Amino acid sequence: MKDEHRTGIGSWPDDLVRLDCELRGIVVDERDAFGDELRARLIDEHRRGRWRRTGFWRAVPRRRHLVAAAAVIALLTVSLSVPPVRASWARLLGFPAAGPAEPARIAPERTTPSSSAMDGTGQREGTASLTIPRPSQGVGESPDIAQPLAATLPSLVDPDEAQRTVAEQYPRLLQRAGIGGTVGVLVRVGPDGSPGSPRVVASSGVGQLDTAALRATRGLRFAPATRGGRPVAIWVEFSIIFRPETEEPRPGPPPQETPVPRSN
Amino acid sequence: MGTDSVDAPHMARPFAAIAPLRRSPARSSDPDLPPDFEAWFRDHREAVYRFVRFRVATREIAEDITSEVFLKALRSLRSYDSRLSAPRTWLFRIARNAVTDHLRALRRHGSRQVSIERVPDPASQAPSQEDRMLEDERKRLLMASMATLRQADQEILSLRYGADLGNREIAESLGITANAVAVRIHRALERLRTAVAKQSNEDG
Numbered sequence A: 001m002k003d004e005h006r007t008g009i010g011s012w013p014d015d016l017v018r019l020d021c022e023l024r025g026i027v028v029d030e031r032d033a034f035g036d037e038l039r040a041r042l043i044d045e046h047r048r049g050r051w052r053r054t055g056f057w058r059a060v061p062r063r064r065h066l067v068a069a070a071a072v073i074a075l076l077t078v079s080l081s082v083p084p085v086r087a088s089w090a091r092l093l094g095f096p097a098a099g100p101a102e103p104a105r106i107a108p109e110r111t112t113p114s115s116s117a118m119d120g121t122g123q124r125e126g127t128a129s130l131t132i133p134r135p136s137q138g139v140g141e142s143p144d145i146a147q148p149l150a151a152t153l154p155s156l157v158d159p160d161e162a163q164r165t166v167a168e169q170y171p172r173l174l175q176r177a178g179i180g181g182t183v184g185v186l187v188r189v190g191p192d193g194s195p196g197s198p199r200v201v202a203s204s205g206v207g208q209l210d211t212a213a214l215r216a217t218r219g220l221r222f223a224p225a226t227r228g229g230r231p232v233a234i235w236v237e238f239s240i241i242f243r244p245e246t247e248e249p250r251p252g253p254p255p256q257e258t259p260v261p262r263s264n
Numbered sequence B: 001m002g003t004d005s006v007d008a009p010h011m012a013r014p015f016a017a018i019a020p021l022r023r024s025p026a027r028s029s030d031p032d033l034p035p036d037f038e039a040w041f042r043d044h045r046e047a048v049y050r051f052v053r054f055r056v057a058t059r060e061i062a063e064d065i066t067s068e069v070f071l072k073a074l075r076s077l078r079s080y081d082s083r084l085s086a087p088r089t090w091l092f093r094i095a096r097n098a099v100t101d102h103l104r105a106l107r108r109h110g111s112r113q114v115s116i117e118r119v120p121d122p123a124s125q126a127p128s129q130e131d132r133m134l135e136d137e138r139k140r141l142l143m144a145s146m147a148t149l150r151q152a153d154q155e156i157l158s159l160r161y162g163a164d165l166g167n168r169e170i171a172e173s174l175g176i177t178a179n180a181v182a183v184r185i186h187r188a189l190e191r192l193r194t195a196v197a198k199q200s201n202e203d204g
Helices: A012-026 A032-048 A061-080 A083-092 A159-168 A174-177 A205-216 B003-012 B033-054 B059-075 B087-108 B127-146 B151-162 B165-173 B178-203
Strands: A129-130 A150-152 A182-189 A195-202 A225-227 A231-233 A234-242
Touching: A012 B127, A012 B151, A032 B059, A061 A083, A061 A234, A083 A234, A150 A182, A159 A205, A182 A205, A195 A205, A205 A234, B003 B178, B033 B059, B033 B087, B059 B087, B087 B151, B087 B165, B127 B151, B127 B178, B151 B178, B165 B178
Parallel strands: none
Antiparallel strands: A129 A234, A150 A225, A182 A195, A182 A234, A225 A231
């Protein structure tokens, strides 16, 4: 017994000193084999290495449902960062920005062929016009335009200038011959608004008109699409309509053989 | 029971619990446990067991809790920081928590941890069978009375008389000063004295 144990005990009353001695006289011995048994158990535990599994990993088996939920959330989060998956989610949830359902936002009405154009009324002759540029689906960087979070889509900087650009590309010979048609064009509008990689997705049936449409497309100027306030590249699809000079305006729906402009 | 007859066997025991850490290096033929842990186990196992045995009802429970203490210490060996506490202090902290958890579980199940059956293993140094019976009866009375004290009193008395720790070592374990330990032990003994008198009257 250490001396410290008895520090101050001299001032205790006799009965407390006697009690102290009695308590110190209580001997609690281990069972003889206990020390060896416990040591063997500790060695076994140490060898099996279970003691290394501490903290989080020890809790995993008991919290497997939480781990599974965390894994699902992480998977969803990662998948949403992949544009095609995000676009799929947007389509699945019917997010309006994902489809071409609201093309009217993209271009002013006067840049589009009105329904009267289809029946041949109210249209200037010998001119060409543009339909509404609309987001393309499934081509090139189209997933970008399916972004549910897309703030704006590309639009023509100057619709009137665009009309003039298209008209300039309309071959005179074809105009005078009364040959017109509608060309569906797909083009990539870059972050700077410049059109690139134009391609014909719906031919007019006249190669020269298709070529003219591609040339006209390269001359267009767009305000780029933006997402989160930042300009982004995007693919858009629209129609260029070439109307021949010789076509006479007439009421009613046009006959099938008459090359009248049609919008997509 | 005279003082000498009680002190003699007690003082004769080697109290490895108060030996400094790494006083003796781990045996080279015993590489089965981490060397530090091997030394802790050898030096502090008995003290931990006696502390636990003072707090719980049976030897079997004391063995289970002591095993749990060292298994837990082995599993969390990497988290032990020698700058924060001595190994003995760390082990007794684990032991105190283990005992507290055990007593809490007993209370949760409606059991009283206080039990008249809780009698420490008697020392066998009594000179005669009659003296030994008287000594056992006195120890039974002391332990039964101690079991009626509040937990804080039982804990500090178990650290003192069970684990045989000094004031400074108890102070480290409890996070209080050595003077406070002395005061608490004195008050706990006073309450124990009252409890013993009350228990004696009840026993008739």
